[in-house]
Amino acid sequence: MTLYDEIGRNNRTTIFLFISYAILYTLVVYFALYILLESDPGIPVFTIITVVFLGLFYLIAFSQGANIVLALAGAKPLDKKKYPYVYNTVEGLSIAAGIPMPEVYMINSPVLNAFATGMNPKKSYIALTTGIIEKMNRTELEGVIAHEMSHIKNYDIRLMLVGAVLAMAIALIADITLRSMRFKGGGRGESKGSGALILVGIAFVVLAPIASMLVRMAISRNREYAADASAAMLTRYPTGLANALNKIKQEYEKNPGELSTNDALKPLFIFEPGKAVLNLLSTHPPVDERIARLKKM
Amino acid sequence: MFGIEWIIPGIIAVIILAFIVIWNTLVTLRARIDNAWAQIDVQLKRRTDLIPNLVETVKGYMKHEKTVLENVTKARSAIMSAKGPKESAKAEASLAGALKTLFAVAESYPNLKATENFQMLQEELSGTESKIAYARQLYNDTVLEFNTKIQMIPWSMIAGMFQFTAREYFKTESAAERAPVKVKFD
Numbered sequence: 001m002t003l004y005d006e007i008g009r010n011n012r013t014t015i016f017l018f019i020s021y022a023i024l025y026t027l028v029v030y031f032a033l034y035i036l037l038e039s040d041p042g043i044p045v046f047t048i049i050t051v052v053f054l055g056l057f058y059l060i061a062f063s064q065g066a067n068i069v070l071a072l073a074g075a076k077p078l079d080k081k082k083y084p085y086v087y088n089t090v091e092g093l094s095i096a097a098g099i100p101m102p103e104v105y106m107i108n109s110p111v112l113n114a115f116a117t118g119m120n121p122k123k124s125y126i127a128l129t130t131g132i133i134e135k136m137n138r139t140e141l142e143g144v145i146a147h148e149m150s151h152i153k154n155y156d157i158r159l160m161l162v163g164a165v166l167a168m169a170i171a172l173i174a175d176i177t178l179r180s181m182r183f184k185g186g187g188r189g190e191s192k193g194s195g196a197l198i199l200v201g202i203a204f205v206v207l208a209p210i211a212s213m214l215v216r217m218a219i220s221r222n223r224e225y226a227a228d229a230s231a232a233m234l235t236r237y238p239t240g241l242a243n244a245l246n247k248i249k250q251e252y253e254k255n256p257g258e259l260s261t262n263d264a265l266k267p268l269f270i271f272e273p274g275k276a277v278l279n280l281l282s283t284h285p286p287v288d289e290r291i292a293r294l295k296k297m
Numbered sequence: 298m299f300g301i302e303w304i305i306p307g308i309i310a311v312i313i314l315a316f317i318v319i320w321n322t323l324v325t326l327r328a329r330i331d332n333a334w335a336q337i338d339v340q341l342k343r344r345t346d347l348i349p350n351l352v353e354t355v356k357g358y359m360k361h362e363k364t365v366l367e368n369v370t371k372a373r374s375a376i377m378s379a380k381g382p383k384e385s386a387k388a389e390a391s392l393a394g395a396l397k398t399l400f401a402v403a404e405s406y407p408n409l410k411a412t413e414n415f416q417m418l419q420e421e422l423s424g425t426e427s428k429i430a431y432a433r434q435l436y437n438d439t440v441l442e443f444n445t446k447i448q449m450i451p452w453s454m455i456a457g458m459f460q461f462t463a464r465e466y467f468k469t470e471s472a473a474e475r476a477p478v479k480v481k482f483d
Contacts, residue, residue, distance in 0.1 A: 088424030
């Protein structure tokens with residue numbers, strides 16, 4: 001599969017997954033309202049509640065900003081004089097990507113990892129561990145930086161945030177709905193709703209948070225493949241990133257030390273340790289599959 | 298509310314809307330090409346600006362390499378005085394060749410290579426060469442997108458009508474840039 005085909009396929013998969021996710025969210029809201037009101041809620045109420053919930057959550061999460069992520073990871077601005085090659089590489093790749101240069105940060109850690117954050121390519125950040133800077137050779141480091149740059153360019157961080165917001169909203173709605181049901185208990189007498197539909201609704205609301213988690217992880221894995229393909233496009237040298245991933249994998253097999261305990265940061269990193277097998281709950285696809293796809297480009 | 302008499306105005310509205318979207322797409326893609334071209338110039342200028350410092354640093358150590366240094370300085374002057382894109386391209390290519398030779402020759406001057414200033418300049422110039430390459434890559438990517446779009450239906454129709462013509466790719470024309478560096482030790 002050529003580079004261009006790979007990028008196209010990844011984007012189509014994302015669209016499909018995201019539409020599924022949006023449908024999931026809409027159904028959850030509908031069923032929640034159906035259960036709470038014990039009847040069909042009607043389009044206006046339904047639409048208003050969907051939008052208001054989403055809007056509120058999104059605004060709050062969006063304004064949190066990348067600074068929190070950087071602080072959580074213990075990242076500090078990179079010393080340009082000490083690491084001119086790293087700085088120049090980020091600048092060069094941002095030129096190739098056609099985006100403003102992200103700010104470069106450094107995490108003091110021997111672990112091999114890197115991440116990117118920022119809602120908007122105009123204000124974005126790439127963080128690299130001292131470990132990865134020191135252990136990678138030039139083409140490998142370029143591959144890693146290109147991968148992170150691609151996340152920024154493809155708006156993946158924003159995409160994952162929207163996903164996280166939807167997940168929170170689904171979880172909260174499900175929670176409220178199930179809680180309120182305890183108070184409705186017995187007599188259903190005057191209810192205008194169909195009993196069967198309410199049962200379906202309950203099942204849906206209970207399972208929705210799990211489904212949303214699965215969809216989000218699928219989207220995350222898909223975006224990782226997309227970032228790998230875009231990185232190969234930027235460097236025109238997929239082998240660089242493939243070698244980097246291989247090196248990272250070998251290092252983790254030797255010293256399995258976690259970089260960060262915070263689950264929120266996991267999808268942002270280039271590598272998720274410990275997941276050799278495709279696991280429905282992993283944020284990254286299995287390394288061997290990533291390397292194989294890169295080698296085929 | 299909407300009777301059959303709305304069909305014709307409706308179709309016209311759709312056509313106008315489609316035209317606007319297509320026009321905007323073509324204009325945006327074309328603007329990106331111009332921007333990408335300007336980006337290359339930014340990096341080329343950066344390279345030229347580094348030359349005086351480089352020549353100063355190297356002069357004291359490479360006393361017997363007069364021609365090598367002269368070629369670099371001459372190339373830089375040619376760039377500053379070049380008129381028009383063809384002359385500029387030729388001058389830039391000769392600078393690229395002269396720099397390649399200079400750094401190859403510098404390999405045999407360990408004292409020079411050990412100085413911090415030289416190492417910094419080497420890294421800066423090497424980084425700038427990469428950036429020039431990346432800028433040219435971006436330029437070619439934007440040209441590809443534009444050239445492909447104006448051939449696709451329905452963009453091809455508007456492109457033909459309003460003279461959105463295909464752009465040229467950046468190619469290394471100069472033999473000097475393509476040739477490997479030959480170093481003579483005499």
